[in-house]
Amino acid sequence: MPEITVFTKDNCIQCKMTKKTLEQYGVTFKERNVSADESALAYLKEQGYQSVPVVMSKLFEPINGFRPDLLANLAQAM
Numbered sequence: 001m002p003e004i005t006v007f008t009k010d011n012c013i014q015c016k017m018t019k020k021t022l023e024q025y026g027v028t029f030k031e032r033n034v035s036a037d038e039s040a041l042a043y044l045k046e047q048g049y050q051s052v053p054v055v056m057s058k059l060f061e062p063i064n065g066f067r068p069d070l071l072a073n074l075a076q077a078m
Helices: 013-024 038-046 068-077
Strands: 004-008 030-033 054-057 060-064
Touching (some): 054 068
Parallel strands (some): 004 030
Antiparallel strands (some): 004 054
16 A cells, blocks of 8 residues: 655644544545645755645645545545
């Protein structure tokens, strides 16, 4: 199964909903909180992102924001 990384921050409703949706689909993921992890924040900025959540995997296009439709597609492809 491809590794999924979810970039989040503290007090982010969209981040919480993204994680909850992935959990409901049974998708395992690694969380990187940009509020606590400066390297995660730097990485997202290098990639051109200015907001979270961002869901990344080597096999799928990144998902920015809470996108239940794209999360469902990701879960089905897993």
